[in-house]
Amino acid sequence: MSEPLLKVQNLRIELSLRDGIAPVIDDLSFELGAGESISFVGESGCGKSMTALGIMGLLPEKVGRIASGTITFDGEELTTVTQKRLRAIRGNEISMIFQEPMTSLNPVYTVGEQIAEVLRAHQGLSKSAAWNCAIELLDAVRIPNARRRVSDYPFQMSGGQRQRVMIAIALACEPKILIADEPTTALDVTVQAEIFDLLNELKRQTGTAIIMITHDMGAVAEMAERMIVMYAGRNAEQGPVEQIIDHPRHPYTKGLISCVPHIMATLNDERYELTEIAGIVPPLREFGQDRCLFASRCNMVSQKCLDKRPPEAIFGDGQRAACWHAGAI
Amino acid sequence: MATLQSLLTRIVYAVILLVAVLVLNFSMMHLAPGDVADTISQSMGGADQEILDQIRADYGLDQPFLVQLGSYMGKVLRFDLGYSFFYNTPVTQLILQRLPATLLLVFTAQILALFIGVILGVISARKPNGIASHFVTILALFGYSAPVFWTGILLLIGFSLNIQLFPVAGMRDVTIEGGFWVHFVDIARHLVLPVVTLGSIFLALYSRLARATMMEVLGSDYVRTAKAKGLSEREVVYKHALKNSLSPVITLAGLQFSAVISGAVLVEAVFSWPGLGTLAFQSIIARDTPTILGILFFSALVVIIGNLLTDIALRFVDPRVGGKR
Known part of the structure; x- marks a missing residue:
């Protein structure tokens, strides 16, 4: 084994x-x-x-x-x-998602930025590549209108949607x-x-x-x-x-x-x-x-x-x- | 679009507020005993009732209150703040001569206090038991409890008389000749002590608040998320935590604008800084009503503009403020 x-x-x-x-x-x-x-x-x-x-x-x-x-x-x-x-x-x-989707996302950055920064940090993607990837990820976690929602702030999303964003962040680098x-x-x-x-x-x-x-x-x-x-x-x-x-x-x-x-x-x-x-x-x-x-x-x-x-x-x-x-x- | 609209609303409110300030100022000056006729007659060594009446008629002081108020407001709308009897100069001109010096002092002190205060707050929040943290505590205690004029005089004795590092008074040395940079350095040297004096109170406030909010934010869930993302310590603290801890500090700074200006009166008096504060002080002694009213008007204007700027700054820091749905 x-x-x-x-x-x-x-x-x-x-x-x-x-x-x-x-x-x-x-x-x-x-x-x-x-x-x-x-x-x-x-x-x-x-x-x-x-x-x-x-x-x-x-x-x-x-x-x-x-x-x-x-x-x-x-x-x-x-x-x-x-x-x-x-x-x-x-x-x-190894990535992690937390219990509290309401408070686990940073309120002052767009969800797109919060997804994209992981990709930039670990995969060395450029700004625009990471942003496009963030849109795809939002789509993958089934947030409707991903292209538009990517520049939303967390306070504009429901609890379930925020947890989906957290999942997108966690899975961004395919851990x-x-x-x-x-x-x-x-x-x-x-x-x-x-x-x-x-x-x-x-x-x-x-x-x-x-x-x-x-x-x-x-x-x-x-x-x-x-x-x-x-x-x-x-x-x-x-x-x-x-x-x-x-x-x-x-x-x-x-x-x-x-x-x-x-x-x-x-x-x-x-x-x-x-x-x-x-x-x-x-x-x-x-x-x-x-x-x-x-x-x-x-x-x-x-x-x-x-x-x-x-x-x-x-x-x-x-x-x-x-x-x-x-x-x- | 929505942002623009709410901003316009803010500006309309600001104008209404300004008018209210004008009416209130004028009413209060009117209620206070003694007028310019008294002062003029005093400086002439006394005058009889006939001459007093003549002076009052000349300056329109014999008119009913509402008429005086109306004509005052009308003039202010045309940016005519009246004529200073004491300085023999139009008030607007007088104030515009002095305003830059005060703005220079006030904004430098405010921005430096904000900048250094936030940095100290962040450093001490990251190591709550470190040297920086204790320094902030002591600084806050000192800055908050020491009266401005006392700090100012101590600094003067220390760094102008004993160690002759900075000039004693004024804003520039008239004997100095040279290009732009020579004058720049000259004014900067004159600026150091007044700014330190005025800034110390606000530095104390801001660093304490920044420390407290930063500590709270560092323990928050989204900072944990940022760490779990594998971001560097620098990114976690200066990108994710700092931006969140800024809004309380900016709000406080906006509220303190009025205090900064009243503080400036004292500081200017101590350092003979040729600004609005010194002018206000002298005009009050001289009962120079138009000048006092003009200064009140301008300080109200500065405070209101300061608050407006705070509002705009907050929008940049926190998307939840106003604007977007």
């Missing part, structure tokens, strides 16, 4: 807080093959976005740092690479990896579906691998082949999407799935009861403790869970679950 496009091993990201250092990402490993799509799932504050920012080298300055572990992209080690090289990769080989950090959270449901369709279609055309961050299990089923369930900075479970939805091996995954009734494959299947996961994600200062951090919310909790961090239990097809009771679920 050839080397994967992106390989993250034992990644640990620490945030310096007022009352000490918290590992927001604690011993995370995963792989992403070329053209593959993978989904990060979990509640807010579980470290999904931090993983993305870590890969991009955009952790908040002076607060966040990669403490240990490796991020290997296309044979290159991103944790030790120079800032200059990292800038050449960002927006060019190998696109990281989408909750790309549809701020949008209407109908617009969400359109954005997913668009991402899927562009992925088919360009062969870009997608890392999709979401807390919507429905989106996962629609977008990804494999998923990683994160809880409190740790990998709770990962593996092929269908296999996990079919048979989750971690109580947290199970809880997340039973929160969403509509992702069953057919209407005749027996449904789990629609339940919530009681409790909340533990505060940052409890991250990194040597125990199962989900224990306080788990209905299968035993003394072992409180005493020691569970190792990953390995099942078929790369499904792994960090739970002492994984085999019993």
Whole structure:
């Protein structure tokens, strides 16, 4: 088997807080093959976005740092690479779209300029070539009247259109990896579906691998082949999407799935009861403790869970679950 | 097209405002006790009622208020601001002689304060705990709390008397002969201390505001997007962040225009700068009503034009202001 496009091993990201250092990402490993799509799932504050920012080298300055572990992209080690090289990769080989289309575009430049500048920076296109390319890209993300809209400012566009512009910016240089950090959270449901369709279609055309961050299990089923369930900075479970939805091996995954009734494959299947996961994600200062951090919310909790961090239990097809009771679920 | 139209609207408002200022100025001067007849009789060593009445009749001061106001407004429309009894010169001519000196002082101070203030703000916002940041804090405290005339006098003692670097007073050295550049350098040397004095208050304001807005903008989502695009640090800060943090500073600068002009009166007095401020000061002492009114009119004009320019500048910086749908 050839080397994967992106390989993250034992990644640990620490945030310096007022009352000490918290590992927001604690011993995370995963792989992403070329053209593959993978989904990060979990509640807010579980470290999904931090993983993305870590890969991009955009952790908040002076607060966040990669403490240990490796991020290997296309044979290159991103944790030790120079800032200059990292800038050449960002927006060019790995790009990212964000959760907030309303505020993620610069209000004082035209959308055309904001697309064109990436092309000028990375592809060395001339001003007019980049501008024409921006028009084509707007067309590709299905903004009607692209030729006219290219000189619009972000405030003249709707939320869905702005997210399309963000996608156009991210895909301008045909990156190998696109990281989408909750790309549809701020949008209407109908617009969400359109954005997913668009991402899927562009992925088919360009062969870009997608890392999709979401807390919507429905989106996962629609977008990804494999998923990683994160809880409190740790990998709770990962593996092929269908296999996990079919048979989750971690109580947290199970809880997340039973929160969403509509992702069953057919209407005749027996449904789990629609339940919530009681409790909340533990505060940052409890991250990194040597125990199962989900224990306080788990209905299968035993003394072992409180005493020691569970190792990953390995099942078929790369499904792994960090739970002492994984085999019993 | 829409931009042009909204700009025209602004100009119409500006004219209405100017007329209102004229009426208000004239009314206030009229309400204040004492008139030019008193001053003239005083300088003659006293006069009886007959002579006072004669002077008042000569200058039309015996007419009813509305008639006086009407004739004043009519004259202003023809750019005739009356005749200064004190200087024996038409007021318009008097003011136009002095205006360039004041404009030179005011605009130089304002532009330098803006320019340096924004640069200091940006530098200190990028390193909130760096030396530049502390410097801005101290500068802001000093510039804001020190009275202009005090700063001016200190600078004079320091850099004109003790270290004889700059001239003490005036705008040019009449003994100097030479071409354009010689005079340019001469005026520039005279300009340094007054500009530093006047600019210090505004530099303090602008650098503080620029620092605050820049810090806010640097933490914004679109700056993160710019970084995620792989743009250089320079492009992120000076292209994406700076343009966004400019509009509050420009707005403030526009509002400060009136303060700059009133500040100029004090600075001109300290440095004997031959501008409108000195003229205003002398005319008030002399109760030279037409001159005072004329100066008020011109400073209102400068403030209104300043605000108009601010408006236009804002349109360049932020497309959301006016104009486009």
